[in-house]
Amino acid sequence: MTDLVAALRALVGDAHVLTLPDDMAAYNTDWRRKYLGRARAVVRPGSTAEVAAVMALAHDRGVAVVPQGGNTGLSGGATPDAYGQQLVLNLCRLNRIRHIDAANDTVVVEAGVTLQALQDAARGAGRLFPLSLAAQGSCTVGGNLATNAGGTAVLRYGNMRELTLGLEVVTPDGQVWNGLRALRKDNTGYDLKQLYIGSEGSLGVITAAALKLFAPPRATLTAMMALPSLTDAVTLLTQARLELGPALTAFEVISNACVPLLARHFPALRWPFATNHPLAVLLEVSDHHGEAGARDALERVLGLAMDVGTVVDGVVAESLSQSRQLWALREHISEAQGLDGPHIKHDISLPASHVAAFVGDAEVLVARAAPGARVAWFGHLGDGNLHFNVLAPPGSNAAAFAERQPEINRLVHDQVVAFQGSISAEHGLGQLRRDENARYKSELELALMQAVKQALDPLGLMNPGKVISPQ
Ligand SMILES: Cc1cc2nc3c(=O)[nH]c(=O)nc-3n(C[C@H](O)[C@H](O)[C@H](O)COP(=O)(O)OP(=O)(O)OC[C@H]3O[C@@H](n4cnc5c(N)ncnc54)[C@H](O)[C@@H]3O)c2cc1C
Missing domain, CATH: 3.30.70.2740 (Alpha-Beta Plaits)
Incomplete structure (x- = not known):
């Protein structure tokens, strides 16, 4: 039998199969450096057909596969184990936007496209792809799907599950399921894509997706407010939802324990309040007609909240750059904690x-x-x-x-x-x-999850040890 690495090289090209420890180092550990694995090889296929060929080979040889996108996950899901036998299947070379259908408000995108690149492509077509999170420059659509990623716009647009219409998936034995239906209504049996979304690479390899696009708002306003308590923040959220409806596009909270971390590790970022308050809320309002409407709505909500003391201080960004500065505070908290x-x-x-x-x-x-x-x-x-x-x-x-x-x-x-x-x-x-x-989880729920795993990955070769325990 041909050596596994030689067979992989024949499928995807020598340059895309890494075996030297230094070359594999970044793929063998996670973003937090909490897990350190050791892959037999890192394979970087460039197309769905190559993914299918690699999976068929791994299946024939009984070799386990760990799918990996941008490797920004925070739960060790994309890190191989330490025994040197698993393949890391990195999808970053599947990086094409296949098709934007403006009339249908949809995009078909490959799994290795970064979230940022997808947002940019949507913007270029006059549309919005709303998923937004701090790792968007590096994380991939495949990773977003596999973790059912959320982020800051879920409140208005939903998480990745709600943004997805169809998937293309390579099964553990190397078959390609083309489920790229860009339909908002499709009741033709079990909704298989929902099994793969959020399955963290434990059932199959996602190679492409049909996703929803939206009309971009004409104006977006950002405000940061200081609040006396978390109870007040929940009251403000309830009021803002009632007053603003779908115009409320983000509602983030930051406890005061985060403030010194930001000051210590990112001193260039300026916290907007001089006094120490228990927490701050970062709120975003969007309007499809223009800034005046967004400003009126925001001022109405803030005015009401200040009258009753739910909010004790606040700033409204007057420019895009001020808005970015406020968002930067929120987006650097994870990193500041890591550095601390x-x-x-x-x-x-x-x-x-x-x-x-x-x-x-x-x-x-x-x-x-x-x-x-x-x-x-x-x-x-x-x-x-x-x-x-x-x-x-x-x-x-x-x-x-x-x-x-x-x-x-x-x-x-x-x-x-x-x-x-x-x-x-x-x-x-x-x-x-x-x-x-x-x-x-109840015994029944765990048994149902094991039954799904057994049905879709009977040999247990997909990302073993993640999501559920091996049987
Ligand atoms: C600073 C920072 C902020 C973050 N903020 C958020 C946030 O606000 N919201 C949020 O949801 N997450 C957040 N994350 C977590 C992370 O960015 C997301 O989970 C992201 O969706 C992971 O994408 P990735 O391409 O990096 O996936 P990876 O880390 O490479 O993989 C994650 C999981 O998906 C599987 N996987 C990857 N690609 C595929 C594929 N094509 N097919 C099948 N399985 C696959 C892997 O096996 C693994 O189990 C943040 C991370 C960082 C570092």
Whole structure:
């Protein structure tokens, strides 16, 4: 039998099969450098046909495959294990926008196109592709689909699942399913694409997608407000939804524990308030007629909120550059936390009505369990999605803090579930939350998930060890 690497090289070209440790280093670890794997090879196919050929070969040889896009995932889903046998299948060379259908408001795009490139292509055609997140310059459409990515515009446009009409998928044995139907109504049996969206590479390889496009708003206004409490933020969200309807396109929250992190690691970014407030809300209003309408709506909401004390201070961006400065604060929090030292991430969602009570209780529990630890939470309050991150006490031992991760996870996640929330909102389970998830799902739900895995990947070669435990 031909050597596996030689066979792969024959399929995709010598330059696109990496085997040297230095060449593979960036593919063998994740964005946070939390997981370090060792692939047998990194394969970079350039077309769906090449993906299919690689998958058929891997299937014949019984070799496991780890799909990978921009490798910005935060749950270790795209990192191979440490045993040197798995293939990393990097999709970044599948980078074509295949077709924009303006009359249908749809785009067909390959999996390796970055989210930024897709947004730019939509803009070039006079349309909006609304998914937006801080890693958009590097993350790919395939990764966005595989994790059912969310971001800052979910409140108005939905997450990746809601933006997707059709998929092209290569199955574990190398067959190509062309499900690229760009239809808003299609009830022809089970909706298979929904199984692949959010499956984190554990069922098949997504190679292309048919996605929805939207009319871009004529004007967008950004405001940042200081608030006395999270309860006030939820009240403001409720009022803003009622007053603004679909014009409310983002509602992000930033706790005051994030402010010193930004000041320390990104001093060029200026926090707009001189006084220390418990939290800030970053709100965006869009209007399809023009700026005057957006400004009127925003001022009405802010005026009402200030009258009743829900908002105590606020700035409205007067230019695109001011708006970018406010958004930059929100977008640099993750990185600032990473630079600040060890921290334990929680990507949770809750009904908006329970968010304030959850945070109040969870902060007390964390303070009791880990005195001196800082809780820096922020996120997409409009979707009930918080990144509730616990930072090591300053000067503490990193290894000792890391060892406490299971205990802190358990404490926070038990609380999330007690408040009817989810322990995995938008970053996926990967290997980080796989076992935690198993703890909270019913036996029946886990059995149904295993049945889907068994049906679509009977040999268990797709991204083993991610999402659900191998049987
Ligand atoms: C600074 C920062 C901010 C972020 N903010 C957000 C946010 O606001 N919202 C959010 O949802 N996420 C966010 N993320 C997480 C991450 O960017 C998203 O999960 C993104 O969708 C991952 O895309 P990727 O191409 O990098 O995927 P990767 O990291 O390469 O892979 C992620 C998962 O998808 C699978 N996968 C990748 N491509 C394919 C494919 N073609 N077919 C099948 N499976 C595949 C992988 O196996 C893995 O399980 C953020 C990350 C960073 C670093």
